[in-house]
Amino acid sequence: MTGPELSLLVVNYNSWRLCVEALASFAQHAPRRADGTPMPYEAIVVDNASPLRDPAAERELAAACAATGGRLVLHHENGGYSTGMNLARSHARGRWLVVSNPDIRYLPNTITPLIRAMERDATIGAAAPRNYWDDGREAILPPNILPTLLDLLWLTASELSQKVVRAYSRRRCRAAFRVWSATGDVELPMLSGCCFVMRSEHVDRLGFFDERFPLYFEDTDLSMRIRRARLRIVQVAGAEVVHYFDRSGQTANELKMERYWRSRRLYYRKWYGPLGAMVYDLTRRVLGSAWAKRRSKRVPHRHVIDLGAGHGRPLLRLPGRYERFLVELCLDPKFFLAGGIFGSGDAWSPGDAMFAGFGPTTYWFRVVDATRPSLDEIAVFRWQQLFPAVGLPHGPEADAVGKQKLAEYHALQHGRAGG
Secondary structure, three states: OOOOOEEEEEEEOOOHHHHHHHHHHHHHOOOEOOOOOEOOEEEEEEEOOOOOOOHHHHHHHHHHHHHOOOEEEEOOOOOOHHHHHHHHHHHOOOOEEEEEOOOEEEOOOOHHHHHHHHHHOOOEEEEEEEEEOOOOOOOEOOOOOOOOHHHHHHHHHHHHOHHHHHHHHHHHHHHHHHHHOOOOOEEOOOOOOOEEEEEHHHHHHHOOOOOOOOOOOHHHHHHHHHHHOOOEEEEEEEEEEEEOOOOOHHHOHHHHHHHHHHHHHHHHHHHHHHHHHHHHHHHHHHHOOHHHHHHHOOOOOOOOEEEEEEOOOOOEEEEEEEEEEEEEEEOOOOOOOOEEEEEEEEEEOOOHHHHOOOOOOEEEEEEEEOOOOOOOEEEEEEEEEOOOOOOOOOOOOHHHHHHHHHHHHHHHHOOOOOO
């Protein structure tokens, strides 16, 4: 009996049910060989000592792994994503490795096109799909920008100057647009650790994840090693996944951010030496000052259309009709990490699947003309979602409910609910 040709590697943390669903979607759309026959694979899941347990989902997950010849490994500690993924790798037997978050939904054409692309082109060191935020595949998640010392200085200046932040966000928008609008394979400066494929032989030669990075920047570090080996990172046309972004991190936010800052400094120290660490520490010191914090809070846009607050879906009315526009969606008015949605006409509103993912927070939208290389800005909007969108009415009855919910919201804000 031959062993698996591919190993699906997943690190779980408080995402039991999502992980079960991820493995089910992978099995439903399992990869195939070049001749069209099913490719034998194994699923190896490492649980990083999740404090939140789901016994039923845990049993389902163990059974799903065992059905492929893989296994569920219950790690005794949360050593971070890198440690968990390296542990999964130690059990893997496949010549293809799929690195996956637990909050992924695999689609009919996810893994097979990635493998075909790598079989055709030996210069590809890692192949990745396009990542969508929602089940309707409306919002495309942002491509990562490879952190450099120059980019670090850009980011720091952007926190201090409204003029610089506008220039920097336009620069990021153009870089993202190149990836979002690509109709063929497109080379990426770095990969996203949520889902990608590598050859096992490349991992053996380059190394896998550096365990000094507890969370975040481990994929950045791996990207640097892939590029230094003169291999390419490619997003393959037609390969797509839905990534329910940051579901595990939301269950342990303080731990997540502590590990983020530690990993970020280590990255600059590892790849740029003492100078990198010194520049990083200096920028952190500057941005930590009261003066910098005040400047950072300023909204950098000259004109913002305030859509107010409510529970119904936002409607962005544009000043004219556009053949094609791009909506950037972000939780930050600086648009440092924005998703992208394409549209046309004189207005835009999120679809049902996308809006179902909205939570009670403030959203920023920037609309640009996608027919112009300069991506001229059309308008910037601000919208506050007061309550989760799921199960709330839309249409004529929404106004009355909206007023009621708004009154409840203000009562809760002032501590007067229930008398």
